[in-house]
Amino acid sequence: xxxxxxxxxxxxxxxxxxxxxxxxxxxxxxxxxxxxxxxxxxxxxxxxxxxxxxxxxxxxxxxxxxxxxxxxxxxxxxxxxxxxxxxxxxxxxxxxxxxxxxxxxxxxxxxxxxxxxxxxxxxxxxxxxxxxxxxxxxxxxxxxxxxxxxxxxxxxxxxxxxxxxxxxxxxxxxxxxxxxxxxxxxxxxxxxxxxxxxxxxxxxxxxxxxxxxxxxxxxxxxxxxxxxxxxxxxxxxxxxxxxxxxxxxxxxxxxxxx
Amino acid sequence: xxxxxxxxxxxxxxxxxxxxxxxxxxxxxxxxxxxxxxxxxxxxxxxxxxxxxxxxxxxxxxxxxxxxxxxxxxxxxxxxxxxxxxxxxxxxxxxxxxxxxxxxxxxxxxxxxxxxxxxxxxxxxxxxxxxxxxxxxxxxxxxxxxxxxxxxxxxxxxxxxxxxxxxxxxxxxxxxxxxxxxxxxxxxxxxxxxxxxxxxxxxxxxxxxxxxxxxxxxxxxxxxxxxxxxxxxxxxxxxxxxxxxxxxxxxxxxxxxxxxxxxxxxxxxxxxxxxxxxxxxxxxxxxxxxxxxxxxxxxxxxxxxxxxxxxxxxxxxxxxxxxxxxxxxxxxxxxxxxxxxxxxxxxxxxxxxx
Numbered sequence: 001x002x003x004x005x006x007x008x009x010x011x012x013x014x015x016x017x018x019x020x021x022x023x024x025x026x027x028x029x030x031x032x033x034x035x036x037x038x039x040x041x042x043x044x045x046x047x048x049x050x051x052x053x054x055x056x057x058x059x060x061x062x063x064x065x066x067x068x069x070x071x072x073x074x075x076x077x078x079x080x081x082x083x084x085x086x087x088x089x090x091x092x093x094x095x096x097x098x099x100x101x102x103x104x105x106x107x108x109x110x111x112x113x114x115x116x117x118x119x120x121x122x123x124x125x126x127x128x129x130x131x132x133x134x135x136x137x138x139x140x141x142x143x144x145x146x147x148x149x150x151x152x153x154x155x156x157x158x159x160x161x162x163x164x165x166x167x168x169x170x171x172x173x174x175x176x177x178x179x180x181x182x183x184x185x186x187x188x189x190x191x192x193x194x195x196x197x198x199x200x201x202x203x204x205x206x207x208x209x210x211x212x213x214x215x216x217x218x219x220x221x222x223x224x225x226x227x228x229x230x231x232x233x234x235x236x237x238x239x240x241x242x243x244x245x246x247x248x249x250x251x252x253x254x255x256x257x258x
Numbered sequence: 259x260x261x262x263x264x265x266x267x268x269x270x271x272x273x274x275x276x277x278x279x280x281x282x283x284x285x286x287x288x289x290x291x292x293x294x295x296x297x298x299x300x301x302x303x304x305x306x307x308x309x310x311x312x313x314x315x316x317x318x319x320x321x322x323x324x325x326x327x328x329x330x331x332x333x334x335x336x337x338x339x340x341x342x343x344x345x346x347x348x349x350x351x352x353x354x355x356x357x358x359x360x361x362x363x364x365x366x367x368x369x370x371x372x373x374x375x376x377x378x379x380x381x382x383x384x385x386x387x388x389x390x391x392x393x394x395x396x397x398x399x400x401x402x403x404x405x406x407x408x409x410x411x412x413x414x415x416x417x418x419x420x421x422x423x424x425x426x427x428x429x430x431x432x433x434x435x436x437x438x439x440x441x442x443x444x445x446x447x448x449x450x451x452x453x454x455x456x457x458x459x460x461x462x463x464x465x466x467x468x469x470x471x472x473x474x475x476x477x478x479x480x481x482x483x484x485x486x487x488x489x490x491x492x493x494x495x496x497x498x499x500x501x502x503x504x505x506x507x508x509x510x511x512x513x514x515x516x517x518x519x520x521x522x523x524x525x526x527x528x529x530x531x532x533x534x535x536x537x538x539x540x541x542x543x544x545x546x547x548x549x550x551x552x553x554x555x556x557x558x559x560x561x562x563x564x565x566x567x568x569x570x571x572x573x574x575x576x577x578x579x580x581x582x583x584x585x586x587x588x589x590x591x592x593x594x595x596x597x598x599x600x601x602x603x604x605x606x607x608x609x610x611x612x
Contacts, residue, residue, distance in 0.1 A: 012533070013437070014497055019444035038536045059433075061536045061562060089436035108440035162564060 002029060005126060008049060009035040010042040010068070011057035011087065016108065020055050020087065023115045030119075039063025043160055046072045046082065052126040053119075054082035058094060063153060063160070066094075066140035071155040073136040073190065083125035085118045097143035137191040141199045149199040152180060154187040161187055165204070170240060171196060171213040184236070206253050208232055208246035216253060262318045263398055275311055281387075282307035294372060297365045302353065302373070306380060309352045313345050313384075314391035321395040338392050346384035350377055419584055431525060434492075435460075441495045456494050463487045470517040475585070475612075478545070478553065479511040485524045485543065492528050499538025500528070510547035513609045516581045522574050523557040523603050531559035531601060547609055555605040563599050575603065582607060 007030050011017045017035050024030050033049045036042040038061045046054065046068075054072075058065035065086060072081070086105040088094065098105045106118050141149075152163045163182050172179045173193035180187040197207050208214050218234045222242065225231060230242040232250075242250060264274045282303040289299035320341055324334040357373050360366045438460050445453035466484050470476055486504075493500050520543075527541045539560035546554045579592040582605060590607040 012536070013441070013495060015441045015444035015448075015495065016437075018448055019440065022444075022447060059533065061534045061565070089433045089440065091433070108436050109443035 003127075005030045005052040005123060006033045006049060007031065007053040007055065008033060008042070008045055008051040008082065009055045010037075010039075010045075010060070010065070011035075011055075012037050012060045013057075016057065016087070019109075020115075023112060023119075027119070037061075039065070039068045040160060042068045043071045043155065044158065047158065050080065051082045053122050054084045056084055056086055058086060058088045058091065066136070066143055067153045069136040070140055071153055071160060083122040085122050094143040097139055101139045101142070103139065137189070138195050141195055144199070149201075152189065154180065154189045156187070163187060165200070165215075169215055169218050169234065169236075170238075173211040173213075206246075206249055208250055209241045209243045212240050212242075212246075214240060219250075222247075222250070262315055263402070264315065264318075278307040278311045281310075289376070292372075292376070295365070295368075298369050298372070301360070301366060301369070302357070302376070302380075305353045305356050306349075306384075309349050310384060310387055313349050314388060316345065317341065317388060317391045318395050321392060321399060325399070326396060338389065342385045342388040342392070345388050346381050349384040349388075350381045353380065415584070419581065431529075433529075434525065437495060438491050445494075452494065456491065459487060459491050459494075463491060467518060467521065473517055475514045476517045477511065478513045478515060478555075481515065481517065481520050482506065482511070482543075482545070484518075485520050488521055488524055489528075489541065492532075496528075496532060496538060499535070500532050501538070501540045503540055503542040505543070506545040507547045510545050510553045510609060512611045513547070513553045513607075514612055515553075515607060516585050519578055519581060519605070520555065520557070522578060523605075526574055526603075527557055527559035527601070531561040534562045534565045535560060551609045553605075553607055553609050556602060558600065558602045560599055561601050578603075578605070 007024060009017050009020045009024075009032060011020070014037075017037075021032055021035070024032055030053065033051055034045045036045050040062045042054075042056070042060075043063065045051075056065045056068060060068075063071070065088070069084060084103065086094075086098065086103065087108060087110070088105060089108045095105070097103075104118050104121050106114055150165060152165070152168065154161045154163060163180055167182045169181045169183075171181070171193070176190055176192060178189050178191050178193060178196055180189060193207070193211065193213065197205070197213055200213065204215055204217070205213050206216050214232060214234075218236075219232055220235050221233050223231050223233055223239075229244075230247050231239045232242050233239055264270050285306055286299040286303035289302055290296065294302075317338075320337060324337055326334055354373060354377060357366070357369050361370050438456065442453050442456050442460070445456060463484070466480075466487060470480065470484065489500075489502055493502065524541070524543070532538050532541065540558075542556070542558040544554075544556040544558075548554065575592070575594060582590045582592060586607045590605070593604040593606075595602040595604070
């Protein structure tokens with residue numbers, strides 16, 4: 001007997017969910033294990049139900065579809081990832097991002113044929129156990145190109161945190177992770193420094209070291225160590241290393257600010 | 259050749275000729291002081307002023323033909339000087355000619371002997387008056403140019419507004435259209451009657467907003483009908499998540515305003531408010547009319563303060579403000595009030611009926 005697929009349908013509009021479920025109803029091998037009306041519910045439902053297929057709307061309350069994708073991404077368990085099909089009304093920038101990342105998407109309203117095609121592809125991906133999106137944070141960054149990032153979503157186990165950029169003090173990088181420091185707390189997120197740096201507003205955030213991005217209004221003074229290297233001292237007393245090229249950028253930044 | 263602007267309107271014509279009366283009076287008094295008789299003084303003063311008032315009008319055409327440009331004053335200045343000397347000559351010559359013609363009239367018989375002494379002074383006066391008329395003409399030209407520039411600017415503003423309106427219409431939020439069509443797609447099997455209702459609502463909405471864009475002003479009632487139409491579509495899409503509250507004062511309904519002004523506000527209330535809320539909320543539209551013949555419209559909606567602001571909100575509001583003030587100037591006001599999860603836009607404009 002061929003396998004069955006567990007599907008999760010996420011859309012804030014009941015009618016939009018209904019049309020997806022209706023199409024799935026003619027596929028006995030697909031079982032709809034849940035439906036969600038917002039991003040938070042979706043993140044929880046993915047970890048609760050471990051679906052094989054995820055039909056995901058983009059514009060939703062709480063968390064949007066890209067943020068959901070970032071949050072369900074667990075690099076240690078990529079083979080357990082659901083195959084994602086984005087279902088969206090037209091949004092040019094998002095479409096470009098999908099194409100660049102070879103992510104499947106269906107435009108609302110869609111034909112049965114188009115839906116079948118996307119479903120077949122998603123099932124094939126689920127069978128092969130390949131991750132849907134290699135770098136969800138980068139896809140999200142690309143889809144948002146048109147407007148600057150306003151907050152960062154982080155997940156720790158079942159807990160989802162939203163860090164508004166105004167409350168982000170600095171970021172330290174380690175391998176594929178970034179450690180985000182906000183209000184004395186620390187959040188880990190799987191993203192590269194370069195990718196995060198490209199999303200942040202350069203008039204507020206500066207890469208002062210290969211592994212440090214600083215929100216510049218937190219900087220109180222710069223100190224030179226006996227070894228001639230520099231450290232940045234923040235308003236809460238934290239000291240961060242400043243590299244040689246970082247120092248040049250800091251000088252340029254402060255020169256411009258003056 | 260266009261008529262002199264002074265001659266083109268009766269009140270201006272009258273004012274111009276009246277301005278010569280005190281001059282004639284002054285001349286007459288001066289002649290009287292020289293020992294001329296009353297009749298002699300009167301004749302010369304009236305003749306001089308009458309001829310002058312006509313000759314000074316001719317300077318208009320020289321001024322029009324020789325516009326003053328910065329750094330290029332020599333040519334027009336020499337032309338004015340030459341014209342002033344020649345026309346001053348013709349002017350005094352005409353007075354002298356008249357006096358010569360009247361030498362047989364007994365009371366003017368002594369005049370031909372007295373006049374030559376006065377002629378140089380009259381000629382200098384004529385030249386100066388002619389130059390003064392040149393100055394006056396340039397002042398008129400400059401005002402006309404300024405008025406013309408203002409008119410052109412207004413015209414281009416109007417054109418820009420029209421273009422903007424056309425763009426607004428073309429830009430009828432595609433997101434809204436595709437989502438509405440998706441709702442229809444979902445309803446066709448689940449609730450065919452409702453699907454048909456939505457098709458009709460959507461068609462009506464499109465037809466109305468296209469027709470409205472063609473016009474420069476509409477009655478508030480028509481705009482509110484469009485908003486009702488729009489919200490009825492969103493009501494089907496959002497179901498119980500969208501609650502609508504209306505409070506409309508009948509007296510305000512005939513008020514005129516630019517079209518498609520409130521519909522974008524209702525759209526913002528959905529896009530930036532209701533659609534970001536899991537539980538949805540109330541969109542409240544209030545229209546009041548005051549005794550001071552003013553209309554106050556408020557569009558209120560809740561929003562999720564944790565949600566990052568979506569792009570486009572500021573732009574839409576700015577357009578609304580520009581278009582309302584384009585029509586009513588400082589008599590219109592647009593105000594936005596944002597407090598903890600609540601967004602309110604207030605429009606206030608004069609109640610004008612066609």
